[in-house]
Amino acid sequence: MTTSGSPGSTGPVTSADSPAPAATVAPEPAATSPAADATSAEPLLSASGLHVTFPGRHGAAPARAVDGVDLDIKPGEIVALVGESGCGKTTLARSLLGLVPPTSGRITFGGRPLDYSARGLKKYRKRVQLVLQDPSGSLNPRHTVYDAVAEGLRIHGYPGDERAAVADALARAGLRPPERFFLRYPHELSGGQRQRVVIAGALVLDPELIVADEPVASLDASVRGEILALLLRLRTELGLAALVVTHDLGLAWNIADRVAVMYLGRIVETGDVEQILTAPRHPYTQALLSVLPEAGGDEIVLTGEPPDPSRVPRGCRFHARCQVLAGGEAERVGVADACRTRDLPVLDGGGASQVACHWAEALGASAR
Ligand SMILES: Nc1ncnc2c1ncn2[C@@H]1O[C@H](COP(=O)(O)OP(=O)(O)O)[C@@H](O)[C@H]1O
Numbered sequence: 001m002t003t004s005g006s007p008g009s010t011g012p013v014t015s016a017d018s019p020a021p022a023a024t025v026a027p028e029p030a031a032t033s034p035a036a037d038a039t040s041a042e043p044l045l046s047a048s049g050l051h052v053t054f055p056g057r058h059g060a061a062p063a064r065a066v067d068g069v070d071l072d073i074k075p076g077e078i079v080a081l082v083g084e085s086g087c088g089k090t091t092l093a094r095s096l097l098g099l100v101p102p103t104s105g106r107i108t109f110g111g112r113p114l115d116y117s118a119r120g121l122k123k124y125r126k127r128v129q130l131v132l133q134d135p136s137g138s139l140n141p142r143h144t145v146y147d148a149v150a151e152g153l154r155i156h157g158y159p160g161d162e163r164a165a166v167a168d169a170l171a172r173a174g175l176r177p178p179e180r181f182f183l184r185y186p187h188e189l190s191g192g193q194r195q196r197v198v199i200a201g202a203l204v205l206d207p208e209l210i211v212a213d214e215p216v217a218s219l220d221a222s223v224r225g226e227i228l229a230l231l232l233r234l235r236t237e238l239g240l241a242a243l244v245v246t247h248d249l250g251l252a253w254n255i256a257d258r259v260a261v262m263y264l265g266r267i268v269e270t271g272d273v274e275q276i277l278t279a280p281r282h283p284y285t286q287a288l289l290s291v292l293p294e295a296g297g298d299e300i301v302l303t304g305e306p307p308d309p310s311r312v313p314r315g316c317r318f319h320a321r322c323q324v325l326a327g328g329e330a331e332r333v334g335v336a337d338a339c340r341t342r343d344l345p346v347l348d349g350g351g352a353s354q355v356a357c358h359w360a361e362a363l364g365a366s367a368r
């Protein structure tokens, strides 16, 4: 299995003066996307004050996997949710899909609170589809491509022409001519083709939003770019919004309009992809970016324990690992005590650029 990708492996869609490599394979710049018109639109999906806490086993403290998240996704917008493994991305994504009920907070879709009844969730899952990270795991090896894609139609009692709908979804996912794939089995396909079948299975229900959890993590670098280009094309052609969950900031670069950086259950920085990737303000975002091959500067190696959601520290939740605090820069602007003791507010879920960091706030204030 291939591990993380990079902007270099798939090609950036950012402008030429960003610190990304010159090769560009993605189909078009974000500036011409429908999301550009969506900046003032009402959010399609919105989470506010979301908490998901798992009970601790054998007397252990509960795990605050999602610990106060506000997040809006507008029609046609592609938001990348990034952060290290274990920071709560999958739990947040599953909660947005109604698969994990929030411990507190709420989720609305199209302005209405999610209906957690079996019927309500079935209806919801037609409009918001999940694309999983491992296409071989999410396809039944004994089902043909046709049956895999038709499954959703059957669950939802699709009244139209099933064969035409399956063919259309496969074609939209780039499997052409679709009929050639109908009777194939997953093991007869390449990894990229299997991921396209999974995407076709999501598209067949005409969703308004897809949630893709690490959609290309298990693919070779050569096909990763194709799948990302497909997701971008679906947004352009169908106005599909997407939440793309990834541990890889390089991937976000290739696809997202907006990035939300998650650390230990919270979003710690969010904003336009260009701004986050060229001028990150949160020390954690800066550290994540520093390890990309294109970053150029010194790699920032994070010290300290990996985050544990059953032991969220007081003050800034990143303080035990923060290079800015450890290096004395927080002290120099007079916020070191605040870093250790003063919690930071939950960031607003909308598109504005925001950061949850005492030091970045202090620098911003002195620059104003
Ligand atoms: N069902 C569960 N029960 C208990 N803890 C869980 C459960 N699911 C996830 N967690 C914990 O929540 C944290 C976040 O996990 P996850 O959402 O999978 O993170 P990510 O997708 O960012 O890797 C982890 O510490 C994980 O161990």
Ligand code: SF4
Residues within 6 Å of the ligand: 282, 283, 284, 316, 317, 318, 319, 320, 322, 323, 324, 325, 330, 339, 340, 356, 357, 358, 359, 360
């Ligand atoms: S608030 Fe302080 S400890 Fe937290 S990220 Fe900012 S500088 Fe580092």
Ligand SMILES: [Mg+2]
Residues within 6 Å of the ligand: 089, 090, 091, 213
């Ligand atoms: Mg995950």
